[in-house]
Amino acid sequence: MRMSKLYLPTLREVPSEAEIPSHQLLLRAGMMRKLVSGVYSYLPLGYRVIRKIEQIVREEMDAAGSQELLMSAIQPKELWEASGRWDNFGPEMFKLKDRNEREFCLGPTHEEYFTNLIKDEVKSYKQLPLNLYQIQTKYRDEKRPRFGLIRSREFIMKDAYSYDKDLEGLEESYKIMWEAYEKVFNRLKIYYKVVQGDTGAMGGKVSHEFMAMSEVGEGLVAYCDSCDYAATDEKAAVVYNIDGQDIEELDCEKVYTPNARTIEDIAAFFNRGEEGFAKTLIYNAKDEIAVVVLPGNRELNEVKLCNYLGIAEHELELADEETVKKVTGAEVGFAGPIGLKEEVKLLVDERITKMKNFIVGANETDYHIKNVNYGRDFKGEVVEDLLLIEKGDICPRCGEKLKMDRGIEVGNIFQLGTKYSESLDATYLDENGKEKPFVMGSYGIGVSRSMSAIVEQYHDDNGIIWPLVVAPYHVIVTVVNIKNEDQMNLGEKIYSYLEDRGLEALIDDRNERAGVKFKDRDLIGIPIRITVGKRAGENIVEYSLRSSDDKIEIDVDEIMDRIEEEFEKEGLKIN
Amino acid sequence: MRMSKLYLPTLREVPSEAEIPSHQLLLRAGMMRKLVSGVYSYLPLGYRVIRKIEQIVREEMDAAGSQELLMSAIQPKELWEASGRWDNFGPEMFKLKDRNEREFCLGPTHEEYFTNLIKDEVKSYKQLPLNLYQIQTKYRDEKRPRFGLIRSREFIMKDAYSYDKDLEGLEESYKIMWEAYEKVFNRLKIYYKVVQGDTGAMGGKVSHEFMAMSEVGEGLVAYCDSCDYAATDEKAAVVYNIDGQDIEELDCEKVYTPNARTIEDIAAFFNRGEEGFAKTLIYNAKDEIAVVVLPGNRELNEVKLCNYLGIAEHELELADEETVKKVTGAEVGFAGPIGLKEEVKLLVDERITKMKNFIVGANETDYHIKNVNYGRDFKGEVVEDLLLIEKGDICPRCGEKLKMDRGIEVGNIFQLGTKYSESLDATYLDENGKEKPFVMGSYGIGVSRSMSAIVEQYHDDNGIIWPLVVAPYHVIVTVVNIKNEDQMNLGEKIYSYLEDRGLEALIDDRNERAGVKFKDRDLIGIPIRITVGKRAGENIVEYSLRSSDDKIEIDVDEIMDRIEEEFEKEGLKIN
Structure with a gap:
């Protein structure tokens, strides 16, 4: 492709709305x-990358025995009502009506649809296992779209669905998908971790996320270097033990604590560490009010709370001031588990039951109560673990200290079980002619999000550094001065030679200053660069890689050897 | 691919909702x-065809210098308001709101969006011409979705947009696209005609449609075998001359015509041909009532009427009974141009002005008026041509008789001019630094519709007959009896041999009766067939083509030669 013709509107300025490198660079x-x-x-260069990612996903899915098809994006309400997700999915679902007032959504995912598709056409155990996938545009009306393609509202996703006879079959299908995903992300050169995920709204018990590690990731991963434990912060079980159970229980005492509302204020007031307090949080949880008590030095894991309550995440929100006042009878900042004024669901993190003589809000403005003890002074539903994991917590598997890093969720796999097949009445006949629900898994890869993840992992101050495997073009031939006949002729010669050899090549034949050309070439991140400059007359060009500062002068005859070497290094073949 | 694993739910019964062969066969x-x-x-086999069609479109668009990108399907209201199409597009546009009540549509086409994209980034004449395309899912909420993929509400389309400096540039871009389209449809083996189309709601003056000829087509094509004139029935200029101008004008006479309401009834009553009557049609046309008078033996062309009135097609509808009664003061069936009771727009096809002593409704129940003459008895706005073309009409170019055939519109090309660039304020700076609006063209190919068109042109009573170039698989190896070891071994050997040679092969390894396998193979229409049967032990197989009844026995060593011959015949290469 000639850059003089290419639709490539690069930007010198960093667009103000873009906060992270991939967002900035993909725009710039x-x-x-x-x-x-x-x-x-997606503009021409970006769409080439998208298509390459899609193709890698397609090849690995095909190799894993999944079959590609394509569903519609619009889906009728009835399908989602059957599974209970029409309301449950919440405001993230784009909804619309057709000219006859029939209700539809724009598919945020396709569990219902695939299951509905096969339910009348796959009838026998002999047709199982079955694994189907599509690469398709998906829609989620995110509350806070951000980070470019990382959290967008229309995005490209590969979604696959497996149907098995039984749990054993599902586990095998799951393993096959897991391995296919490893191959995909390895080929994409994404540095990732596979971590336990929360299954929440999807249903099922087991799930894993493929996290592209990146400091801008929205997901937190807790992992252990001693064993292979890794989980999202939403999922990670918190091993946090309370010692000191043998202390004597002292008498409760109401204390005047003017102007001390935050945990820091009160800790300072009482001159005691935060672990000596119990935090009381008040939530609107669908149809009821949930009051949660947990150690003052720890954060609540809202996903664990939702799972415990059996509600969707969008159904949980921190109570507003008015509700807090009604429930506690006090200003905000003095909530506690003793003497609540309303009927609430009082949930107590199990660790609270082991704490002694702690401090809580008094449900009275400007007052706290000290020397509170669970059982004696208040009771609630004790929940095993409502805490958010923290760096330095102990690995639930091996007991070593956990590390925490950020990641971008580029893939996820779910063992769904029979949730959808049961609600949609999708059954097969087993070996004995008995009707059974399909045992189902679902498997997603964020295609457009993967493009952003790659840029997060492969860039420098000057621009993107595409891995060869997904680069929009393999090679760029920069003609330093197009008015110099030697340079232009040699550039053209090399360009057509490369194209003839099956390489995807760009030639920068624009009438621009060399500096502009070099800047653009760095920005767009083409991996292999050939600069045709002053020594063109001698058939000498400069050869360099985007990923390295090294530049060497070589004879044009050497070009192909160098490029082949680069492909080999990356484990790739030239077409 | 093994058919024992393939997701291929074939149907023996013809689905009741499917009226035409392609719809029936693609389902079956x-x-x-x-x-x-x-x-x-699209299920796995169908989606393979779709992807092959897409790839051919892509290759020819790329070769024609167009650049691929991908837009979002959702588009904000503001873009469409700027062009005036938010309301104008009518109920065919799917509309929706996001969680913040912002209004969007699902793109039925992308003129506004592309123009908006480039308007801030293409600033100089040096960057022109520019041609961009995408292959994307489009949405139109059709009033009567039917014929499967031919008139569907979510469909796959290639849409391209060209931007030029001036009309001359546009004409050149238009020609390039025209030629690219010819290449696409030739490669797809579609038998088509390029016909003049109506530009109507799109704007601009010149457009052409690529019609895949088929008796089930919704479009009518008028064409001339003597010259190369061809136009849609909506567009075709009607050359229909009235003779006998020298007849004396007789006096009007009101005639009692009880129970004669249709043109046939009245013709019988008066014992006169339909050409002796003037038809009067009453329409609601946006904000006014349009009354149209035309020769009794001809049909109205509603598109011509809309174009004349400057309204969208969905804004025109035949008046209901109540309106007719109000306008005419009579029951339905007695409308005429004389003595209308309401303020209306009275439009008169020019041919009416040349007719003498014709008969019209009297605007009085059970009465007509005879010996009516234009000018003397009534006047209206004379419109040059409001008639629908008919078989046997005269070619407007060469005067020979026109033929009429049906076609499926698989492509269209429009010279749009500056309609969108002006309304969206999209300009470039010309050689003299003067701001000018882009001169624009737009170009569509119905990808999913093309699949249906191919099936319409390539099928028989037993199923589809895919042209090799778009066939889901090239070859099918049918193992007649999988329990016979010789047959199974040879079948497997041939199957892997073919795959190794770069062919896309199916092996029918299902435990089914031979009859079922042969029926399915006919139905799914794989072009090249190898039947491994009784003579497997001698390495003899049966070779046949889906498109022919011939079957020959050949030695397995000959298979590749035969297949290569077939590819060569079709002008194709094996990968």
Whole structure:
């Protein structure tokens, strides 16, 4: 492709809305453009990358025995009502009506649809296992679209669904998908961790997330270097033990604590560490009020709370001031588990039951109570673990200290079980002619999000550094001065030679200053660079890689050897 | 691919909702499934065909210098308001709101969006011409979705947009696209005609449609075998001359015509041909009532009427009974141009002005008026041509008789001019630094519709007959009896041999009766067939083509030669 013709609107300025490198660079390098919040177009170079990612996903899915098809994006309400997700999915679902007032959604995912598709056409155990996938545009009306393609509202996803006879079959299908995902992300050169995930709204018990490790990731991963434990912060079990159970229980005492509302204020007031307090949080949880008590030095894991309550995440929100006042009879900042004024669901993290003589809010403005003890002074539903994991917590598997890092969720796999097949009445006949629900798994890969993840992992101050396997073009031939006949002729010669050899090549034949060309080439991140400059007359060009500062002068005859070497190094073949 | 694993739910019965062969066969052959009216999923075999069509379109678009990108499907209201199409597009546009009540549509086409994309980034004449395309899912909420993929509500389309400096540039871009389209449809083996189309709601003056000729087509094509004139029935200029101008004008006479309401009734009553009458039609046309008078033996062309009135097609509808009564003061069936009771727009096809002593409704129940003459008895706005073309009409170019055939519109090309660039304020700076609006063209190919068109042109009573170039697989190896070891071994050997040679092969290794296998193979239409049967032990197989009844026995060593010959015949290469 000639850069003089290429639609490549690069930007010198960093767009103000872009907070993270991938978002900035994909915009600056003319790979994509925003239409409205969370909605993007892929420009020619960016779309080439997308298509390469898709192709790798496709090849590995095919190799794993999954079959590609394509569903519609619009789906009728009835399908989602059957599974209970029409309301449950919440405001993230785009909904619309057709000209006859029939209700539809734009598919955020396709469990219902696939299950509905096969339910009348797969009837026998002999047709199982079955694994189907699609690469498709998905829709989620995110509350806070951000980070470009990482959290967008229209995005490209590969979603697959497996149907098995039984749990054993599902586990095998799950393993096959897991391995296929490893191959995909390895080929994409993404540095990732596979971590236990929360199954929450999807249903099922087992799930894993493939996290592209990155400091800008929205997900937190707790992992152990001593064993292979790794889990999202939402999922990770917190091993946090309370010592000192033998202390004598002292008498409760109400204490005047003017102007001390935050845990820090009160800790300072009482001159005691935060672990000596119990935090009381008040939530609207669907149809009831949930009051949660947990150690003052720890944070609540809202996902664990939702799972315990059996509600969707969008159904949980911190109570507003008015509700807090009604429930506690006091200003905000003095909530506690003793003497609540309303009927609430009082949930107590199990660790609270082991704490002694702790301090809580008094449900009275400007007062706290000290020397509170669970059982004696209040009771609630004790929940095993409502805490959010923290760096330095202990690995639940081996007992070593956990590390925490951020990651971008680029893939997820779920053992769904029979949730969807039962609700949609999707059954097969087993060996004995008995009707049974399919045992199902679902498997997603964020295609457009993976593009962002790759840029997060492969860039420097000057731009993107595409891995060869997904680069929009393999090679760029930069003609330093197109008015110099030697340079232009040699550039053209090399360009057509490379194209003839099956390489995807760009030639920078624009009438621009060399500096502009070098800057753009760094920005768009083409891996292999050939610079045709002053020594063109001698058939000498400069050869360099985007990923390295090294530059060498070589004879044009050497070009192909160098490039082949590079492909080999990456484990790739030239077409 | 092994058919024992392939997700291929074929149907023996013809689905009741499917009226035409392509719709029936694509369902029966397990290529697609309906979700709701006008919304389909492509199953594995069907999606392979779709992807092959897409790839051919892509290659020819790339070769023509167009650059691929991908826009979002959701588009904000503001874009469409700027062009005036938010309301104008009518109920065919799917509209929705996001969680913040912002309004969007699901793109039925992308003129506004592309123009908006480039307007801030293409600033100089040096960057022109520019041609961009995408292959994308489009949405139109059709009033009557039908014929499967031919008129569906979610469909796959290639849409391209060209930007030029001036009309001359546009004409050149238009020609390049025209030629690319010819290459696409030639490669797809579609028998088509390029016909003049109506530009109507799109704007601009010149457009052409690529019609896949088929008796089930919704479009009518008028064409001339003597010259190369061809136009859609909506567009075709009607050359229909009235003779006998020298007849004396007789006096009007009101005639009692009880129970004669239709043109046939009245013609019988007066014992006169339909050409002796003037038809009067009453329409609601946006904000006014349009009354149209035309020769009794001809039909109205509603598109011509809309174009004349400057309204969208969905804004025109035949008046209901109540309106007719109000306008005419009579029961339905007695409308005429004389003595209308309401303020209306009275439009008169020019041919009416040349007719003498014709008969019209009297605007009085059970009465007509004879010996009516334009000018003397009534006047209206004379419109040059409001008639629908008919078989036997005269070619407007060469005067020979026109033929009429049906076609499926698989492609269209429009010279749009500056309609969108002006309304969206999209300009470039010309050689003299003067700001000018882009001169624009737009170009569509119905990808999913093309699949249906191919099936319409390539099928027989037993199923689809895919042209090799788009066939889901090239070859099918049918093992007649999988329990026979010789047959199974040879079948497997041939299957892996073919796959190794770069062919896309199916092996029918299902435990089914031979009859079922042969029926399915006919139904799904794989072009090249190898039947491994009784003579497997001698390395003899049967070779046949789906497109022919011939069957020959050949030695397995000959297989590849035969297949290569077939590829060569089709102008194709094996990968």
